[in-house]
Amino acid sequence: MVRFVATADWQLGMAARYLQPEAQARYGQARLDAVRRIGEVAAAHDAAFVVVGGDVFESNQLDRQVVVRAFEALADVPVPVHLLPGNHDPLDAASLYTSTLFTRHRPDHVHVLDTAGVHPVHDGVELVAAPWFGKRPLGDLVAQAVAPLPPAPDGVVRVLVGHGQVDVLDPDGSRPTTVALADLTAALDDGRLHVAVLGDRHSTTQVEPRVWYPGTPEVTARRETDPGNVLVVDVGPDHLEVETVAVGRWTFDDPEHRLDTADDVSALLAELRGRRAKERTALWLRLSGTLALRDKIALDAGLDELAPAFARLDLWHRHLDLAVVPDDHDFADLALTGFAADAVLELRDVAASGTEASAAAQDALGLLHRLVGAGR
Ligand SMILES: [Mn+2]
Known part of the structure; x- marks a missing residue:
């Protein structure tokens, strides 16, 4: 065990x-800090x-x-890595x-699994490694590492360590490196x-009770569903227990919101304002709905005010489906006359036209409203 x-x-x-x-360097440091926290998890467990x-x-x-x-971070990990x-x-x-940089500075307790196959790493424990020797291997490295394996000696625990997508989860299973789950479960x-x-x-x-992806210990992309963890694994010849332990500190997310009213805008802004650890949070907002121009202006102003607190806060333009409808009230208060009033009428027509120019016209109306409004 x-x-x-x-x-x-x-x-x-x-x-x-x-x-x-300014967030890029902090995030880089966070990835190193995650290594140290992994050392703490190892010690605590x-x-x-x-x-x-x-x-x-x-x-x-x-x-x-x-x-x-x-290496500095790894030096703080109290067990072999x-x-x-x-x-x-x-x-x-x-x-x-x-x-030479690596071989000269590598801490003694840090080891590279540099050959395919069995590595005895601990009393009664063998790692079966399937390292990558190039960016484009021609086959399933895990299957290749597992195929020649004799049965594990009595009392010895074997842990397969591989890298790649398993066929059952990979929509593009045609890649030569795809890991065949069946070979793995057979072993x-x-x-x-x-x-x-x-x-x-x-x-x-x-993937199945004995096959796991620990995932990245610190989030790397907005579309990851459950990053920021490591696994504590208890394993013996007839025993297996896997515990997920959270170590990540950053949040990348792409929340979806539908905005149709002023209340919807206020609720979104309040939700964002209430978020903890904003400086370690990056958000790509996916917005849809139909907003009056004044509500869109309130949204933009609110986001502008909140953005500096976040590592990133903005709209994910590829997933933006937000129509802005200028209504009569939007510009009545500004009491525009002459050339400016004509421009508003013209822009409103274009904004409502549903053509390629609509978004630009909506932006122009918003800008005009903000500029004129600010001058009052
Ligand atoms: Mn990766």
Whole structure:
């Protein structure tokens, strides 16, 4: 019986150009802090080691600082750490793992699973590794690592560590690297393996009770459903228990809201205002509905006011289906005359025309309203 921490897809060095510039460095640091928190989880649960299922690094060409700081964070992890090269950081000719920077600075308790097959890592524990040796392997590396396995010796626990999408969850299952779940479950059924840890899927996912994606410990994209976790795994020849432990601190999200009234706008703004840890939150709002111009102006003003508190807060334009309808009240208060009044009438026609120019006309009306209104 052994207890270990399973994690994957650290993507250290990942640039996040979609965040505000000041947030990018904080986010990079958060990914390193997650490594330290993984060490804390290992200590708190008395885990024997940590295994990382690939994509430890975002690429093989990284700033020296990323690698050196990764080692600083890893130095704080109190148990051995086993790194699997994945598709982002494969063991190819340009591999980070064979660079002098890596080999010279690597802490003694950090190991690279640099060959396919069995690695005895602990008393009575063998990792069965399926590392990537290039960006485009020609086959299912997990199946290749598992096929030649003899049954596990008596009392020995075997943990498969691989990287890639399993066929049952992959809509584009035609890729040569797709992991065949059937081969994996066959090896689990006949005692060649006892549990499988996979990387590549950044949301924590139980494929079947013995096959898991830990997911990324700190969110990497807005469409991940359950990122920010690691797994604490208890496994013996006849025993398996997997616990999900949250370690992530950041939130990336793309909430959907339908806005048709002033109340809808106020409710959305109140919800955003009430969010905790805004500086560690990036939101891409997906809005739909039909708003009066004055309500759209209130929305824009509210978002402008809140945005600086967030790591990112704006509209996801590709998923924006918000029509703005200028009504008679919108400009009556401004008492426009002459040229400006004519412009408003013309813009209103275009805004309501449902043509390609409508959005631009709506923006122009909003701007005009704000400029003239501000001058009063
Ligand atoms: Mn990945």
